[in-house]
Amino acid sequence: MKTIWQKIALAGVSLAALTAAASAGTVRVTVAEYSSKTGPYFAEAEKAFEAANPGIDIQFEVVPWDNLLQKLTTDIAGGSNADLSIIGTRWLVDFVQQGVAAPLDEYITPEFKGRFIDTFLTPSIMDGKTYGLPIAASARAMYYNKSLFEKAGVSEPPKTWAELTDTAKKISALGDGVYGFGLQGKEIETDVYFYYAMWSYGGEIVEADGTSGLDSQAAIDAAKLYKALIDEGATEPGVTSYNREDVQNLFKQGKIGMMMTAPFLSGQIKAEAPDLQYGVAPIPAGPNGDQGTYGVTDSIILFENSQNKAEAWKFLDFLFSTEWRVKFTVNEGFLPVQKEEAADPHFVNDADLKVFASLLPNARFAPVIAGWEEIAEKTSNALQSIYLGQGEVEATLKAAAAEANTVLGK
Amino acid sequence: MRRRNPLPYLLILPSFLLAAAVIIWPVYDLVQIASNDVNRFGQLRGFNDFANFTALFADPNFLAAVGRTALWTVAVVAGAILVSVPVALILNSDFYGRDIARVIVMLPWAVSLTMTAIVWRWALNGESGMLNSGLRALGLIDTNIQWLASASTAFPMEIAIGILVTIPFTTTIFLGGLSSIPGDLYEAASLEGASGWQQFREITLPLLRPFLNIAIVLNTIYVFNSFPIIWVMTQGGPANSTDILVTHLYKLGFRIGQLGQASAVSLVMFALLLFFTIVYVRLAMREERAHQGA
Structure with missing residues (x-):
């Protein structure tokens, strides 16, 4: 029988061997937790990949x-970043400018590039180089409550903002804690909720000359439209206390007639409010027929200071195979980013997703500018003042545009 | 003059070195970041003539946050002490079920601050919140109050919750103080015909004085730096109208990526707290000495 000391010595040796192996081909990956299914998905991917590639250890x-x-x-x-990480593609420009993200072009084969739908790969390309791969994508459309529409005597989802105003008022008139239009006024994407209307009126976040579009006529019209909806009781009261999830909750409870949000709400409704009668429609058009939706991608990037770039790429190649993509996208309720993935029956047969996919040609992505988050923050603050009635629409937007122009360097 | 014994200093040295490692080194790091041009990822790009501080003091949001932090700290600390003194007096007196009452008062302490704030955020929800439905059921309101929609209701509620979570700690300090007051003082006083109020003013309050000072200093430091309540409930919004210095700092550093300015804010906070603590402790000590002299 071995003595206790022999056992300890043995354990020490095997531990040393283990750490040596770990440092040889370890790839550390930082991933965002999109839902409770994210962790298990990546754990499963890790197991499958490590079984096929014995020399490489993946750590999530x-x-x-x-x-x-x-x-x-x-x-x-602190210089302790992982080898790969998921980031919001809107942050990518900062990562590229500061030399943190590594270009992937030396690894990308034409076959690999061909797997992607161009719309989603383009935002990750800067100065002709690809710095990230789109791992998650979504767009926005309008959800509407069919039962409330019926009660209010409206048969079709509104096609223009004028019709939307009309419908929202009719639904709010039903009373009993039911409101027509769910307006988000708090936290992340408060600005985006405003852009839906601004784009429909023909506005842009950053205009052709590189200045902020917040002081354009389109922005002013859109803000006046939202303010009027608030003042006439067509939205839920106290919009500045509702973030995106709060408005979605009201929709799930059947208290809201219409709201704009991402495809994942369909999945949540299926799980949490299966009896809710709802439909998905395009975002309404403005007076000149302009229309727009917000497209968002998250990218996975390779860090410039990674010691194991080849191994990391091998793992990316694995992660972007059709089988693993379909699993991920179905789990999280995103839009498929690859052509073969999109052909999977899961997506082809989903009526809600079809609406989202049809909006993609009009999708706008967050503009590629350094300091985007700061502009988003200032825009949200200006909108909150307007919604609360503390700031006059034109003056508040003009001041916000001036601040945004400072950030833009104009 | 007596020669000083070096032993106490030697004994203090290890903990002083430890404190230096955990306090002085980070502060040194902060000074460096605050006085340099820094990129989004904390990499230094050269000294910039204190531009971070100049930008800060030109920012109306920062100045507003300084004022609001003062209001927040004073209101929460004063409120917590005003409530905690009677609570401690009651819990110190002998009554049936006192142990259970003590546990109940201490309970909020056992729940993490973030959880408390999340629960309150739900409770204060305009359409489906507990508070509104409670007030409606009691017939006190007809239409829902949108508690978190504007600062005029959100900030007072945040202060109220701040007071609520500060009570257990403060009460504990006062209970310790009360148990150190000998009972025969009260006996003697009531034999002399002192009323309950007189006993409180002439015996309890003066003898609680050192504990009151501790409660004020420690609570001020905690509350001044307290992040979760305001962050969870309003994130300093709408339109920065409930921002205090820590939430302003967080937004500057991690949302907007101005790490230089964020470090400058934290240095200003450090200086403010240090100043307050030194001034207060000196005043309190002088007063104590004056009492002893009398």
Whole structure:
């Protein structure tokens, strides 16, 4: 029988061997937690990949989305960042300008590039180089409550903002804690909720000359439209206390006639409110027929300081195979980013997703500008003042545009 | 003059070194970031003539946050102490079920601050919140109050919750103080015919004085730096109208990516707290010495 000391010595030796192996081909990956299914999905992918590639050890860090940018900032400042990470594609420009993200072009084969739908790959390409691969994509459309529409005597989802105003008022008139239009006025994407209307009126976030579009006539019209909806009781009261999830909750409870949000709400409704009669329609058009939706992608990037780039790429190649893509996209309720993935029966037979996919030609992505988050923050603040009635529409937007122009360097 | 014994200093040295490692080194790091041009990821790009501080003091949101932090700290600390003194007096007196009452008062302490704030955020929801449905059921309101929609209702509610979560700690300090007051003082006083109020003013309050000072200093430090309540409930919004310094700092650093300015804010906070603590402790000590002299 071995003595206790022999056992300890043995354990020590095997531990040493283990750490040596770990440092040879370890790929650390930071991923955002989109839902409770994210962690298990990546654990499964890790197992499958490691079984096929015995020399490589994959280590995942699953981080809540809200803390992701904070974690990456501190990791990068301390030089302890992972090899791969998911980031919001709108942050990519900062990562590229500061030399944090590595270009992937030397690894990308034409076959690999051909797997992607161009619309989704384009936002990750800067100065002709590909710095990220779109791992998650979504767009926005209008959800409407069919039962409330019926009660209010409206048969079709509104096609223009004028019709939307009309319908919203009719639904709010039903009373009993039911409101026509769910307006988001708090936290992340408060600005985006405003852009839906601004784009329909023909506005742009950044105009052709590189200045902010917040002081354009379209922006002013859109803000006046929302303010009028609030004042006439066509939205839920106290919009500045409702973030996206709060408005979605009201919709799931059947208290709201219409709202704009991402495809994942369909999945949530199926799980949490299966009896809700709802439909998905395009975002209404403005007076000149302009229309727009917000497209968002998250990218997975390779860090410039990674010691195991070849191994990391191998894992990316695995992750972007059709089988693993379909699993991920179905789990999270996103839009498929690859052509073969999109042909999967899961997506072809989904009526809601078809509406989202049909809007993609008009989708606008967050503009590629350094300091985008700061502009988003200032825009949201200006909108909150307007919604609360603390600031006059034109003056508030003009002041916000001036601040945004400072950030834009104009 | 007596020669000073070096032994106490030697004994203090290890903990001083530890404190230096955990306090002085990060502060040094902060000074460096605050006085340099810094990129989004904390990499230094050269000294910039204190531009971070100049930008800060030109920012109306920062100045507003300073004022609001003062209001927040004073209101929460004063409120917590005003409530905690009677609570401690009651819990110190002998009554049936006192132990259970003590546990109940201490309970909020056992729940993490973030959880408390999340629960309140739900409770204050305009359409489906507990508070509105409670008030409606009691017939006190007809239409829902949108508690978190504007600062005029959100900030007072945040202060109220701040007071609520500060009570257990403060009460504990006062209970410790009360148990150190000998009972025969009260006996003697009532033999002399002192009323309950007189006993409180002339015996309890003066003898609680050192504990009151501790409660004020420690609570001020905690509350001044308290992040979760305001962040969870309003994120300093709408339109920065409930921002205090820590939430302003967080937005600057991790949302907007101005790490230089964010470090400058935290240095200003450090200086403010240090100043308050030194001034207060000196005043309190002088007063104590004056009492002893009398």
